[in-house]
Amino acid sequence: MIPTVQALAFFVEIGPLVAGLLVAGRVGSGIGAILANMRATEQIDGIESLSIDAFKFLAVPRVVACVIALPLLTVLMDFSGLLDGFLSEFFSSRISFQLYITRAFAHFDWSNFIPPTIKTAVFGFIIGTVSAFFGYTTDEGAAGVGNSNQ
């Protein structure tokens, strides 16, 4: 039962959740900080003075990157969790890898994998958009950079 429950838990909820939290914390704050710093140092004004749409130039690629990266990271999380589960089981019961994988996916369906993974693309869109918005619209100055990270 353990391999089955583990696989379901990771693929359906834990993998997407952990991937989303990691990206929100690490990447989201980074996007906000970069854009806020660019606003504070007038780099965004510099881009706009060249008649470049600064939001399209700076924010959209970052949002697209988050949308693409999160599902990929989620798959990595899922299989990392599965591997860790196997190692834990191996050290306690000496179960073979083949048996572990067979049991893990015995009651597994594509509907346990595809929708939860695709929903992380939505997470990525939200993370990218929110962090880009707060970074792009920050008040100028060091305090503004700090505030946009929160």
Add this chain to the structure above:
Amino acid sequence: MSPETTSAVIFDRVSKSFGPKQVLHDVSFEVPAGEILCILGRSGTGKSVTLKLLISLLKPDHGHISVNGTEITSLKEAGLTKVRCKMGFLFQDAALFDSLTLYENLALPLHRLTDKTHEEIDSVVDDVLRQVGLAADKQKMPANLSGGMRKRAGLARALVLEPQVLLADEPSSGLDRITAAEIDELHLKQKSERGTTVIVVTHDVHGARRVGDLFAVFDEGDLVAFGTASGGAE
């Protein structure tokens, strides 16, 4: 001003507020082509806002602004692009794009706003970097440049489009006297060799006297003095 002199910049009763704070109040002035205007005043009196209105980073609440005969206040983005092609802006901290090398910083406006080939862009960038004394540093990142080098790099980026109007926001702030004088010389060279109209916001009165043909003094959003040094602007 003689009838033959054309005005590169016309500010006509321009007002600008940010919320309850009025930054500019009914400001009017004209800058003839090929002259250097130095804008002076205390901090927070609307000097930098004036420059940002000229390049349309901000829109005025009231009034009209013309640059090289084109009324820019109501222009859409396509029209503004044509005007900006002939303007250069040196930001207070140079505003170099810190993920690009010095070469890429200067090449970006040329890629975006002109049809020049790669070879032509190389040639223009090399020429401008030579003018500002940074030819050997074109592959450096902005973080690896000193303050004076960053200012000169920012000026170089403003010059790559061979601007007819050059706007400089406190170009000598944070610099030693020698480097500040070098920046002033570059402004004078632009005026004498290319007939560029230069508008400089500065706190450096000595530098302003050295380069300025006209002077504008702002106080709490009002233009309280405008003219030549001998004409009483001082």
